[in-house]
Amino acid sequence: MAITLRDINEEDEELLREIYACTRAQELAMVPWSDEQREAFLRMQFDAQHLHYHSQYPEADYKIILHHAEPVGRLYVHRTSEGIRIMDITILPAFRDQGLGIWLIRELLNEGTRLNQPMSIWVERFNRSKSFFERLGFSQVQEDGYNLLMEWRPSKYQIERA
Numbered sequence: 001m002a003i004t005l006r007d008i009n010e011e012d013e014e015l016l017r018e019i020y021a022c023t024r025a026q027e028l029a030m031v032p033w034s035d036e037q038r039e040a041f042l043r044m045q046f047d048a049q050h051l052h053y054h055s056q057y058p059e060a061d062y063k064i065i066l067h068h069a070e071p072v073g074r075l076y077v078h079r080t081s082e083g084i085r086i087m088d089i090t091i092l093p094a095f096r097d098q099g100l101g102i103w104l105i106r107e108l109l110n111e112g113t114r115l116n117q118p119m120s121i122w123v124e125r126f127n128r129s130k131s132f133f134e135r136l137g138f139s140q141v142q143e144d145g146y147n148l149l150m151e152w153r154p155s156k157y158q159i160e161r162a
Contacts, residue, residue, distance in 0.1 A: 003103055005063040005075060012064060012071075019074050019090050020046045053087060060087060067100055075104060084112050086121040105136055113154040120151045 008016065021042050028038050053060070057078045065073040073091035077084060086108065091100055112119045121138070123130045125146050133150045142149035 083118040
């Protein structure tokens with residue numbers, strides 16, 4: 001599969017805002033706001049998320065997902081001695097259901113197996129990605145309101161094969 005990752009740079013701000021906006025589209029479709037109000041809300045929320053991620057996790061990897069050299073999403077991963085945390089994986093709607101996400105997550109699972117480290121991700125309870133991660137062997141280990149912490153641990157069999 002022709003998937004590559006590259007570091008995020010300053011020229012990616014508009015793309016990152018578009019990627020973020022697609023994660024909130026369903027939610028925002030339910031509010032009676034004008035387009036200007038939605039855009040202001042998205043700007044504010046993106047800026048807050050961006051600042052939070054970069055101030056709390058400055059050493060994390062912030063990547064643009066490329067498919068045949070075309071930007072199709074973002075992948076933020078924080079690696080520590082305790083494990084691998086997927087902070088965010090978002091693929092633009094036009095590129096979903098093509099196997100890109102599963103390919104990326106399997107690459108991370110292979111890394112976790114090689115390093116004998118668990119992997120985790122927070123997902124919203126109602127997000128369809130919850131079942132995606134369950135199919136890949138993640139299970140819920142914590143709940144925080146609407147969010148669930150899902151975790152995957154390499155098995156002894158996987159580690160022996162790595």
